[in-house]
Amino acid sequence: xxxxxPKRLLEQAxxxxxxxxxxxxxxxxxxxxxxxxxxxxxLLVRDASRSLTRASDKRLRLLLPRAxxxxxxxxxxxxxxxxxxxxxxxxxxxxxLVIPPELSGVAEAFIALQRARHDADYATHRNWTRTMALSxxxxxxxxxxxxxxxxxxxxxxxxxxxxxxxxxxxRLFLAWLVFQKKLQGx
Amino acid sequence: MDxxxxxxxxxxxxxxxxxxxxxxxxxxxxxxxxxxxxxALLVYITITDAQxxxxxNKRAIEAxxxxxxxxxxxxxxxxxxxxxxxxxESLRETVDDLIEQPHSALH
Numbered sequence: 645x646x647x648x649x650p651k652r653l654l655e656q657a658x659x660x661x662x663x664x665x666x667x668x669x670x671x672x673x674x675x676x677x678x679x680x681x682x683x684x685x686x687l688l689v690r691d692a693s694r695s696l697t698r699a700s701d702k703r704l705r706l707l708l709p710r711a712x713x714x715x716x717x718x719x720x721x722x723x724x725x726x727x728x729x730x731x732x733x734x735x736x737x738x739x740x741l742v743i744p745p746e747l748s749g750v751a752e753a754f755i756a757l758q759r760a761r762h763d764a765d766y767a768t769h770r771n772w773t774r775t776m777a778l779s780x781x782x783x784x785x786x787x788x789x790x791x792x793x794x795x796x797x798x799x800x801x802x803x804x805x806x807x808x809x810x811x812x813x814x815r816l817f818l819a820w821l822v823f824q825k826k827l828q829g830x
Numbered sequence: 831m832d833x834x835x836x837x838x839x840x841x842x843x844x845x846x847x848x849x850x851x852x853x854x855x856x857x858x859x860x861x862x863x864x865x866x867x868x869x870a871l872l873v874y875i876t877i878t879d880a881q882x883x884x885x886x887n888k889r890a891i892e893a894x895x896x897x898x899x900x901x902x903x904x905x906x907x908x909x910x911x912x913x914x915x916x917x918x919e920s921l922r923e924t925v926d927d928l929i930e931q932p933h934s935a936l937h
Contacts, residue, residue: 759864773919775912775916776912783889
């Protein structure tokens with residue numbers, strides 16, 4: 645069993661948006677938008693599962709992604725968006741928390757892409773244009789770039805790593821994606 | 831309070847100070863409901879052509895519009911980008927009168 649590769653999904657999203665040379669067909673544009681959302685979804689689910697487990701927990705890393713709920717993830721992202729209100733439990737435990745703009749960008753992109761994916765898959769009365777679809781693909785691509793700047797990672801092999809405060813904010817974000825509903829009112 | 835009545839002037843005012851505003855030919859809006867049943871606002875941004883704006887410029891414009899609308903519309907605002915050619919074609923293809931068309935804030 646292997647998890648979807650986020651980067652492949654992102655590449656596929658762009659390919660689908662550009663699939664027809666002249667007049668694009670709705671199916672290609674809608675699948676492009678959906679793939680763009682799922683690219684970011686799987687990127688965050690994968691890194692959250694990694695953040696919450698050890699590398700040796702191979703089975704757990706397959707199991708944990710099933711715990712993520714789309715709506716709850718969007719709700720969690722609202723906390724980390726630029727104008728997001730911090731719940732009391734976060735304000736108390738992380739009094740000095742500064743959310744990097746790249747992290748806010750990822751959170752906002754997730755919310756927007758989820759909305760776009762719903763429209764692409766269910767709002768059949770509204771047509772998509774190529775520019776609309778490509779704009780959502782670009783949004784996902786930017787989210788990947790932003791996430792790369794804040795993503796928690798080891799400094800093995802001389803990788804540059806984000807500052808500790810940035811990693812702390814990113815790890816909180818990843819945990820919040822799955823536990824937000826349980827922790828919000830505490 | 832009819833919040834939608836305030837959307838139009840808010841968008842018009844915001845347009846005056848938008849970065850890269852020469853590339854924007856129209857801002858139009860529709861009241862909508864998000865997938866979880868909450869009220870939302872869909873804003874169509876029409877640009878001269880597909881290459882008119884870099885992705886980062888689009889995000890900057892969205893941020894400015896979101897900020898401008900935050901004082902008159904408390905729910906989620908989301909955006910769809912289209913070119914002038916696509917807008918015209920889309921209008922031509924929409925034959926169903928039951929589908930509400932976006933209301934232009936600039937024209």
